[in-house]
Each structure stands twice: as C-alpha cells, then as structure tokens.
Amino acid sequence: MTISEPITFGGDGFDRAASLRDDSEALAALAARPGAQALPLWRGRMLLDGDRLVSLARTDAVFGPAAAMAEAVLLGRDPAGEGIWACALPDWPGAPEEMSPIEDLAHPDIAVGRFAELRGRLGGLSPRDAELAAMARALLNWHAAHRFCARCGAPSEMAQAGWRRDCPSCGGQHFPRTDPVVIMLVTQGDHLLLGRAPAWPETMFSVLAGYVEPGETAEAAVRREVAEEVGVTVGEVGYVASQPWPFPASLMLGFHARVAGRERPEPRPDPAEIAAAHWVSRQRLARIFAGEDAEIRPPLRGSIARHLMWNWLAGRLD
The missing domain is CATH 3.90.79.10 (Nucleoside Triphosphate Pyrophosphohydrolase)
Incomplete structure (x- = not known):
C-alpha cells in the first residue's frame, strides 16, 4: 500500500539531541553558540511568517533575563548543529485578554511574524517546521499543567533539558505524557x-x-x-x-x-x-x-x- 499525501506533524528526521539532555556542560556550550535559536510561543500560539515558523536568537531580549530561559525546552539541533529551544512568552502590556482561534497577533518587540493558532495552518507547514511546532507546543503545555508533583504535591522542577520534571521533595520523576x-x-x-x-x-x-x-x-x-x-x-x-x-x-x-x-x-x-x-x-x-x-x-x-x-x-x- 502506498500513501502519497504527507501528514502534518509527521516529521522529517529532525535531530532531537537526546544524548545531550543529561549533559549540563554540552548543553551550556550549545546554548552559548552564536547560532543558538529559540521558538517563542504565546498562549500556545506559534510565531509564524506566512507558513514559515519563526525562530529568534536565544539571547533575544524578548525572552527576558537569562533566568527565564531556564524554563526553555531543548527541541534538538538543526542540520548545522545549532541548538533550537522553545520558550513560552508571558502576556505583554496591551495584549488582549481573549482571542478567537482564527485571530493572530503581532508582538510589539518582534519585527517578523505573528502569533497564530496551529490548527488553521496545518496544511502549509514544512515537515521540519511542523515537527518542531508539535514538539514545542506539546512540551510547553505539559510543563504549564504539571508544575507540581503528582505523588506528593510539592513543586517540581524542570530537568533533562525540559524532557522531565523532578520532585526535590519525594524524588519522583515525571515525563511528558502522550x-x-x-x-x-x-x-x-x-x-x-x-x-x-x-x-x-x-x-x-x-x-x-x-x-x-x-x-x-x-x-x-x-x-x-x-x-x-x-x-x-x-x-x-x-x-x-x-x-x-x-x-x-x-x-x-x-x-x-x-x-x-x-x-x-x-x-x-x-x-x-x-x-x-x-x-x-x-x-x-x-x-x-x-x-x-x-x-x-x-x-x-x-x-x-x-x-x-x-x-x-x-x-x-x-
């Protein structure tokens, strides 16, 4: 059986760099490279320029102080070996309280792209962009909803470059659910x-x-x-x-x-x-x-x- 039409989020073999997730020195070196990038998400929306996913320098001021990037998730490495992270942005002054799924919105401090809901852009994304978007959205949503340990209720902490949450109170380890x-x-x-x-x-x-x-x-x-x-x-x-x-x-x-x-x-x-x-x-x-x-x-x-x-x-x- 031959299926010719691709499925969005099907992926294109992106390097998820799983071997680096527990290597703090390698992660720090990857983050310090001039080509390190991060995908900003806002309320689950991705930053898109037409049908193209927009990434920013990991050090871009829109992400705030360095401490904010501690909550960023490592998605992997691009073909040139540069790291790509995903980071959720907070609301900014003047951001609307509610938006319909078909609306998109520009950020006042980001020159290119608008934050848009993925459902309306499924058919236009490239396989690579779709895989990155699926990873970023699913992982950041999981972190936002699982900040406390399911075993003891204590606050948990991001670990393994964002692919796990650890509980310092009871030692529990929690992984993204699918x-x-x-x-x-x-x-x-x-x-x-x-x-x-x-x-x-x-x-x-x-x-x-x-x-x-x-x-x-x-x-x-x-x-x-x-x-x-x-x-x-x-x-x-x-x-x-x-x-x-x-x-x-x-x-x-x-x-x-x-x-x-x-x-x-x-x-x-x-x-x-x-x-x-x-x-x-x-x-x-x-x-x-x-x-x-x-x-x-x-x-x-x-x-x-x-x-x-x-x-x-x-x-x-x-």
Whole structure:
C-alpha cells in the first residue's frame, strides 16, 4: 500500500539531541553558540511568517533575563548543529485578554511574524517546521499543567533539558505524557461513515475517533468506540498511519475498519458523543473534496482524518 499525501506533524528526521539532555556542560556550550535559536510561543500560539515558523536568537531580549530561559525546552539541533529551544512568552502590556482561534497577533518587540493558532495552518507547514511546532507546543503545555508533583504535591522542577520534571521533595520523576487515540475510517463497500460531534458546526463531519483505554489494544479500541458512538459492529481492522496531535498531547493512530457482513447498518448515534452520523458514498466524497457539497465540508488540510478519507477516495486503502 502506498500513501502519497504527507501528514502534518509527521516529521522529517529532525535531530532531537537526546544524548545531550543529561549533559549540563554540552548543553551550556550549545546554548552559548552564536547560532543558538529559540521558538517563542504565546498562549500556545506559534510565531509564524506566512507558513514559515519563526525562530529568534536565544539571547533575544524578548525572552527576558537569562533566568527565564531556564524554563526553555531543548527541541534538538538543526542540520548545522545549532541548538533550537522553545520558550513560552508571558502576556505583554496591551495584549488582549481573549482571542478567537482564527485571530493572530503581532508582538510589539518582534519585527517578523505573528502569533497564530496551529490548527488553521496545518496544511502549509514544512515537515521540519511542523515537527518542531508539535514538539514545542506539546512540551510547553505539559510543563504549564504539571508544575507540581503528582505523588506528593510539592513543586517540581524542570530537568533533562525540559524532557522531565523532578520532585526535590519525594524524588519522583515525571515525563511528558502522550495519550493514544484511535481514529478510524469505517467503510462498508463503497461507503464510509462520517460523524459530527455535538459542539461542531453543522457542516463539520469527520471519521470517528476515541481514546484508547487502560489495558486495551488499539484494535479493540477501534471496535469499542465505533460500537459505542454509532452502534455499528466492525470486523477487519487494519493500521494505516499515525499523527502526533499537540492539542494538547495525543498520538492519533489511524485505522481502516470494515463493517462485518454485507448489510450497511443504520448508525445509531450516542447523543452524548455524536450529534449526527451518515454513510457517504465515494462519489459524494469526491464532491465534498471538490467543495461542491453544501452539507459537508472536508476536514482540515494536514489532519490524519483528511489523509484517511483522501486515500480511501483514491483507492489506496482498498
């Protein structure tokens, strides 16, 4: 099976420099190099110039005093061997209290780029920029939400160049979490099943998805979630591809699930999970991707949902 369309956040083999994370001398030397860079994040938004991720010198005044960079996370090294960090910026005077996901904003002390929400830029990022953005957002979100030890409640400290938090009180070590999520293209013959979550706009439909539960295989999670969400029993389940999804920190495991039997069952949506569910023919899906369907619009460019649907439409998953 050949899958030609890339998935955003799929990565391009970026050097994450894991061997340096416990080497304080090597880290200090890397940070002191003139080419050391840092990606600024603000409220989870990335600094973008069009579809290009913008980095600044690690010593840029916007990051504040040197102590502020102690909270920076080492992402890795660029092809020239220069270090790249990620650092969260605080609000600045005049920053709005609230913003919609489609708004972006310039920083008064940064000459190039605007802070923008990643979801709206998925399809335009290069593989390298997408991998860096996914790492930066997921790691900084995790640090912001896990400043206290889960074992004893004491304040924890960043360690291992930002890839761990240590508790000085009880000695506990905590690592960034990634939540496995199954996302499945459910088909029966020449039709696929699409659903809409209750909070989504009327025209926003996608393939089904759900979290893997403790003690459960990914394949079992596919069958359980489809049965729970729409009352449909699937038989064969095959893995297709995966996608890191830093909203906030999931790993989407993409599957193709086929309905058992020759009959196409009527979906029975669980209203707490699914507001509406429809079988969509391959011909209608072609019209959806062409923008010719008034009731359903395709998923975001760069998302694994779109990847699964597009490749099924092209006959690459059959």
